[in-house]
Amino acid sequence: MERNRFDSAVARHSRRVFTFASYLLGDPGEAEDVTQEVLIRLWRSGGEVEPDRLGAWLLTVTRNACTDVLRRRRRSAEVIPIRHETQPPKDHPSPAPSPERMAAGSQLGREIAHALSELSETSRSVVILREIQGLSYREISEITKIHIDTVRVILHRARRRLRDSLKEVQTHVVNA
Amino acid sequence: MSSTPEPMRCDEALDLIEPLLDNELDPSVAEDLRRHLDACPSCADEAEAGRQLVDELRSLPELDPPRRVVERVRGTVDRESAQRRDRTGRFNRPGRLAAAAVLVLALGAAAIGRQHVARADAEARRAAADLTCALVRLNDITQRANRAIQTEVIDHRVVPVAARGLARPFQRISNGISKGEPPATSPEVRNEGNS
Numbered sequence: 001m002e003r004n005r006f007d008s009a010v011a012r013h014s015r016r017v018f019t020f021a022s023y024l025l026g027d028p029g030e031a032e033d034v035t036q037e038v039l040i041r042l043w044r045s046g047g048e049v050e051p052d053r054l055g056a057w058l059l060t061v062t063r064n065a066c067t068d069v070l071r072r073r074r075r076s077a078e079v080i081p082i083r084h085e086t087q088p089p090k091d092h093p094s095p096a097p098s099p100e101r102m103a104a105g106s107q108l109g110r111e112i113a114h115a116l117s118e119l120s121e122t123s124r125s126v127v128i129l130r131e132i133q134g135l136s137y138r139e140i141s142e143i144t145k146i147h148i149d150t151v152r153v154i155l156h157r158a159r160r161r162l163r164d165s166l167k168e169v170q171t172h173v174v175n176a
Numbered sequence: 177m178s179s180t181p182e183p184m185r186c187d188e189a190l191d192l193i194e195p196l197l198d199n200e201l202d203p204s205v206a207e208d209l210r211r212h213l214d215a216c217p218s219c220a221d222e223a224e225a226g227r228q229l230v231d232e233l234r235s236l237p238e239l240d241p242p243r244r245v246v247e248r249v250r251g252t253v254d255r256e257s258a259q260r261r262d263r264t265g266r267f268n269r270p271g272r273l274a275a276a277a278v279l280v281l282a283l284g285a286a287a288i289g290r291q292h293v294a295r296a297d298a299e300a301r302r303a304a305a306d307l308t309c310a311l312v313r314l315n316d317i318t319q320r321a322n323r324a325i326q327t328e329v330i331d332h333r334v335v336p337v338a339a340r341g342l343a344r345p346f347q348r349i350s351n352g353i354s355k356g357e358p359p360a361t362s363p364e365v366r367n368e369g370n371s
Contacts, residue, residue, distance in 0.1 A: 003257065010246060018241035032245050039249045043256070108232050131233035156194035159233075163225050 006043055013055060014039060016133065017062050023128045024066045026117045034065045059143045063125055070121060108166070115165045122146070123158035130155055184212040189219045193226050 017038050021031035038061050042049070049057045116124055125144055129135045130151075141148040189212045195201050196209055213220045 003253070006253065010249065014241050014246060015238055018245070019238040022239050023236075031239075032242065035241050035245050036248055036252075039246075040252050043249075043253050108228070109236065112229065112232055113236070127233065131230065132236045132238070134234075152200075156198075159194055159197075159226065159229060162233075163222070163229055166229065167225070 002047065005047065009042060009054060010039055013058050016055065017058050019133060020059055020062050020125075020128060021066055023113075023116065023132060024063070024121070024124055025069055026113075030069050034062060034069060037065055038062050056139060056142050059129070060145075063143065067121060111166055111169050112162065115162050115169070118165060119158055119161060123154055123161070126151055126154045127158045127162070183215075184208050186212075186216060186219055189213065189216065190222060193219075193223045196223070197226050197230050 014035060018031055018035045021034040021038075022028055025031050025034070038058060041061055042054075042058065116127065119127065122144065126140055126146075129140045129143065130137075135143075137148050137151050140146075140151050144151065146154070189209055192201060192205065192209050196206060201209065213223055
């Protein structure tokens, strides 16, 4: 890939890649690593990706990289207990704000970002791609390799689950 | 008599709320659902919660990667570009021409070698065929010789001669005994005597 083409692809798509990774992983440090990995992979692809498929290609690669991170996280969680409220790692001296912090403008937004993290990876991917990134069912189907009708079903079920878990949170807040 | 359609149940309505929010329902089904929502406050609350959730999801911000991410990517790309240039620079035009010449020579040598091998192979095959022929002929000759020896030994020469050799003393004895006519000889002996 020519350097100019690569630079313009980074300018155009890096936001999309980072947004997807951030909401999918819920961890800005890991999202940074994934974004870097995906963009370098684009450079190393040597211009093999067709320009009109570039957006979908990047999000597919992002999703695969995030799946690897989540798998590693699950594996290490089996060995090391997760410690909350820890200092950020030294590699990430000032991490980007997390999706929850970005959504903290409203109480509901923060609760939604938290409820998202409790969905399965597939449901989360579909909700993020559709509702936050505004992609069509066809584009989501291409990225996730899931049939377009199934994408629709997954989205509706995920939104209903989000509604249910938000209702639980709100009931809990009222009772407390 | 016209039949009025059955009113929509709550479980049916709840299944249709999400498609309604995405404008995916047939107009007639959407109309039935709206009628149900007008009459059912519980389902109407669900539909309102769904609409609020979708609005909230769609208002979640897209996130810009920190500048350092892009800088790190550019750093890696710069380094790899320099390495690539370095590699191609080291292998400049005269170098490429020399490599091409060596390649052509190597390919030519390989082609000639292949021809030699093919020729030697053909000669080896011919020699093997000749050897086979010779062996067949030798076998033939051996068999014929065997037959000739057999014929010679059994039919014509050796046995009659031996017999003649044996017969002579007997003849002499017989002649000596009888001193009359010579004893009768076998046909073989007669033939031998005629030949």
